[in-house]
Amino acid sequence: MPSISKRAERVPLSPFRKLVPYADEAKKKGKKVYHLNIGQPDILTPPNAIKAFKEESIKIIAYSPAVGNASYREKLTHYYERNGIIVSPEEIIITTGASEGIQLLCFACFDPGDEVIIPEPFYANYNGFAQIADVNICPITCSIENGFALPSIEDFESLINEKTKGIFITNPSNPTGTFYPKEVLLELAVLVKEYNLFLFIDEVYREFCFDGQEFFSALNLKGLEDHVVVVDSVSKRFSACGVRVGAILTRNHSLLESITRYAKLRLSPPALGQMISEAMLENDEEYLEIVKEEYDQRRSIVYNRLSKMPGVISYKPGGAFYCFAKFPIKSSDHFCQWLLESFDHNGETVMLSPGAGFYASPGKGLDEVRIAFVLNVDKLEKAMDCLEEALKVYPERLVVKEEVFYKP
Amino acid sequence: MPSISKRAERVPLSPFRKLVPYADEAKKKGKKVYHLNIGQPDILTPPNAIKAFKEESIKIIAYSPAVGNASYREKLTHYYERNGIIVSPEEIIITTGASEGIQLLCFACFDPGDEVIIPEPFYANYNGFAQIADVNICPITCSIENGFALPSIEDFESLINEKTKGIFITNPSNPTGTFYPKEVLLELAVLVKEYNLFLFIDEVYREFCFDGQEFFSALNLKGLEDHVVVVDSVSKRFSACGVRVGAILTRNHSLLESITRYAKLRLSPPALGQMISEAMLENDEEYLEIVKEEYDQRRSIVYNRLSKMPGVISYKPGGAFYCFAKFPIKSSDHFCQWLLESFDHNGETVMLSPGAGFYASPGKGLDEVRIAFVLNVDKLEKAMDCLEEALKVYPERLVVKEEVFYKP
Numbered sequence: 001m002p003s004i005s006k007r008a009e010r011v012p013l014s015p016f017r018k019l020v021p022y023a024d025e026a027k028k029k030g031k032k033v034y035h036l037n038i039g040q041p042d043i044l045t046p047p048n049a050i051k052a053f054k055e056e057s058i059k060i061i062a063y064s065p066a067v068g069n070a071s072y073r074e075k076l077t078h079y080y081e082r083n084g085i086i087v088s089p090e091e092i093i094i095t096t097g098a099s100e101g102i103q104l105l106c107f108a109c110f111d112p113g114d115e116v117i118i119p120e121p122f123y124a125n126y127n128g129f130a131q132i133a134d135v136n137i138c139p140i141t142c143s144i145e146n147g148f149a150l151p152s153i154e155d156f157e158s159l160i161n162e163k164t165k166g167i168f169i170t171n172p173s174n175p176t177g178t179f180y181p182k183e184v185l186l187e188l189a190v191l192v193k194e195y196n197l198f199l200f201i202d203e204v205y206r207e208f209c210f211d212g213q214e215f216f217s218a219l220n221l222k223g224l225e226d227h228v229v230v231v232d233s234v235s236k237r238f239s240a241c242g243v244r245v246g247a248i249l250t251r252n253h254s255l256l257e258s259i260t261r262y263a264k265l266r267l268s269p270p271a272l273g274q275m276i277s278e279a280m281l282e283n284d285e286e287y288l289e290i291v292k293e294e295y296d297q298r299r300s301i302v303y304n305r306l307s308k309m310p311g312v313i314s315y316k317p318g319g320a321f322y323c324f325a326k327f328p329i330k331s332s333d334h335f336c337q338w339l340l341e342s343f344d345h346n347g348e349t350v351m352l353s354p355g356a357g358f359y360a361s362p363g364k365g366l367d368e369v370r371i372a373f374v375l376n377v378d379k380l381e382k383a384m385d386c387l388e389e390a391l392k393v394y395p396e397r398l399v400v401k402e403e404v405f406y407k408p
Numbered sequence: 409m410p411s412i413s414k415r416a417e418r419v420p421l422s423p424f425r426k427l428v429p430y431a432d433e434a435k436k437k438g439k440k441v442y443h444l445n446i447g448q449p450d451i452l453t454p455p456n457a458i459k460a461f462k463e464e465s466i467k468i469i470a471y472s473p474a475v476g477n478a479s480y481r482e483k484l485t486h487y488y489e490r491n492g493i494i495v496s497p498e499e500i501i502i503t504t505g506a507s508e509g510i511q512l513l514c515f516a517c518f519d520p521g522d523e524v525i526i527p528e529p530f531y532a533n534y535n536g537f538a539q540i541a542d543v544n545i546c547p548i549t550c551s552i553e554n555g556f557a558l559p560s561i562e563d564f565e566s567l568i569n570e571k572t573k574g575i576f577i578t579n580p581s582n583p584t585g586t587f588y589p590k591e592v593l594l595e596l597a598v599l600v601k602e603y604n605l606f607l608f609i610d611e612v613y614r615e616f617c618f619d620g621q622e623f624f625s626a627l628n629l630k631g632l633e634d635h636v637v638v639v640d641s642v643s644k645r646f647s648a649c650g651v652r653v654g655a656i657l658t659r660n661h662s663l664l665e666s667i668t669r670y671a672k673l674r675l676s677p678p679a680l681g682q683m684i685s686e687a688m689l690e691n692d693e694e695y696l697e698i699v700k701e702e703y704d705q706r707r708s709i710v711y712n713r714l715s716k717m718p719g720v721i722s723y724k725p726g727g728a729f730y731c732f733a734k735f736p737i738k739s740s741d742h743f744c745q746w747l748l749e750s751f752d753h754n755g756e757t758v759m760l761s762p763g764a765g766f767y768a769s770p771g772k773g774l775d776e777v778r779i780a781f782v783l784n785v786d787k788l789e790k791a792m793d794c795l796e797e798a799l800k801v802y803p804e805r806l807v808v809k810e811e812v813f814y815k816p
Binding site: 001002004005006007008009011013014017040041042043044045050054058059060061062063064096097099100103107108109110111112114125128129132165166196197198226227239240241242243244252254255258261262264265266267268269270271272273276 | 414419421422453458462467471507511515516520533606634635647648649652666669670672674676677678680684
């Protein structure tokens with residue numbers, strides 16, 4: 001048998017991948033599992049957009065241009081304008097989801113062995129994209145104790161070397177829900193400019209910023225036109241993860257050209273996805289306002305419930321629909337498996353993502369989990385009931401005393 | 409300004425890429441351009457499938473499984489069964505077009521520096537996919553004089569070394585339309601088995617085999633279950649290039665697992681594309697019969713017209729909807745540009761793909777072009793009128809004497 005590649009054996013798996021068989025087994029046994037482990041929302045895709053899309057005449061589903069349909073790119077400029085971002089259609093390249101956007105960026109910006117600085121915990125698939133492009137991720141560790149605020153600029157600076165090509169952040173962050181305000185971006189801007197780096201920002205959760213905080217896009221950083229590259233997607237905004245339509249935005253025209261070269265190889269992003277994405281931009285404000293309100297309520301529930309659980313450390317995330325929580329346990333891998341395998345609360349349990357998979361540094365996040373607010377408030381309360389009860393009865397629970405965890 | 413990657417500067421461009429501005433300019437001047445340079449058919453996507461798709465209830469366009477929807481994979485097994493191929497749903501991974509399928513294969517099967525043998529001329533984007541994965545293409549040259557039949561097994565064998573991981577062919581071929589019958593595949597099978605190689609076959613033009621020739625899928629090669637990997641796509645079959653839905657088929661289960669790891673990184677193939685692809689499999693036989701008949705007519709027109717043009721060497725392709733032609737010219741790059749820039753026949757001209765871009769060996773295909781039969785018979789006749797006239801008046805035409813070309 002011809003052998004598969006050695007690199008294929010090293011592809012990183014998702015943080016909850018090992019748990020899937022246990023979840024399947026639990027369901028087989030009749031247990032109800034609340035899935036707070038994935039970023040697949042339960043929100044309706046805009047029904048008006050689906051209706052409008054279905055009314056369009058479709059004769060030949062042809063390739064779109066490699067950079068996306070002109071009409072969609074044009075319409076997107078108005079969406080960005082409504083969000084205070086002025087870009088031209090030529091500065092937008094449509095991608096097959098943000099996932100492809102990040103892959104295209106990796107090839108267009110990095111040569112093998114180049115480095116990128118990423119605050120950890122970070123979206124776990126960045127590991128895979130980096131591995132494919134032979135890019136080294138240089139993690140800078142954030143701490144749950146201050147809601148995963150970015151470390152100091154000096155800490156970033158200490159990681160920069162001749163191989164460093166850029167800094168990559170997600171704002172607001174998946175997996176932590178941390179919101180980075182304008183001041184933070186201005187600080188990063190100075191550093192990026194000084195060391196001639198790219199500043200990559202994944203802004204797919206742009207709409208979901210809470211507590212009256214105003215989102216500031218990196219595209220509005222003055223003097224950084226050649227440095228800033230934004231990754232975007234309709235997946236979370238419109239609960240349309242399956243359409244696989246994202247975008248890369250940059251004002252760096254030589255970078256646009258390079259990305260386009262790679263984009264041409266795969267011919268075109270999905271045509272039907274682009275059509276419906278275009279329809280979703282019609283009267284999007286009301287829909288987005290309602291969805292934001294919904295996520296805000298869910299956030300409050302999770303935060304309030306976690307804050308009442310003894311020994312649990314968490315924070316109120318400023319954006320997106322995720323948070324991290326630190327439990328009085330030794331291994332969240334073990335705890336999450338136990339939740340599925342050995343625990344139930346009135347026949348129900350909850351599935352969470354163990355934290356370690358979101359860190360590149362070994363040994364980090366072992367007692368942390370990521371929680372995604374992708375279920376409605378009723379289900380979320382029930383999931384929190386399960387979690388609360390589980391933490392009471394988990395046999396491996398550590399005793400917390402004066403904020404020091406130790407095994408009883 | 410931070411610099412783009414060095415590898416981005418080396419991404420190969422499409423064979424007709426340089427001609428696009430000349431085509432645009434010609435159209436601006438009011439010239440009608442017949443596009444025979446691209447593989448985008450003018451055939452309707454099955455109208456019944458579009459109708460059925462629009463009638464489906466869509467509430468949340470969620471991620472599909474990374475390997476594709478279970479219902480679509482299941483339905484595909486029946487499509488393959490109708491084509492004499494028995495596969496299980498687990499042996500099918502749905503990809504974002506064949507393009508992504510080939511990229512996934514490159515990562516799952518090859519380590520950097522590994523080699524693949526590909527008969528040339530070949531689909532030009534293979535160069536880009538190979539570059540991304542750092543795979544070396546080892547071309548084996550075929551000749552227009554025998555309709556690009558495969559070279560002898562000994563010729564293949566002479567290219568095999570310790571870096572060789574597989575042989576990749578497209579059957580029927582894009583760009584040559586060459587059909588490889590069962591006997592040829594059986595010969596390759598022996599070689600592949602002897603040297604423990606993968607046999608990759610792109611079978612996206614499976615339905616379009618002419619002159620009563622029966623298509624033989626590599627998946628039916630006995631004893632080669634761990635070696636054969638088939639790439640497929642709905643793009644050409646159903647004239648649905650924009651849906652971006654393809655597939656990888658193999659019975660090698662460790663390879664399936666490796667590909668799945670890579671597939672998970674990009675989360676899911678397009679959901680809407682999969683829905684309509686599933687609908688297209690309902691009563692597909694009649695549609696495919698009509699489309700095949702249409703391409704057969706077009707093939708006859710192109711062949712008949714080319715065979716009457718003095719000094720032109722071509723052949724009747726056994727499959728797909730392409731052929732190559734060799735003209736009494738020095739440079740098809742120059743000729744194709746001249747067609748757009750300096751020639752017209754009653755205000756019309758034709759755009760073709762220069763041949764050299766389909767070869768990896770330098771200096772090959774300089775006097776050849778690829779012709780795609782993607783326009784209806786009326787337009788195709790007019791395009792052939794243009795070509796015939798152009799070859800008469802092209803100032804750089806070589807004089808052909810006793811099958812030797814020389815400059816007058």
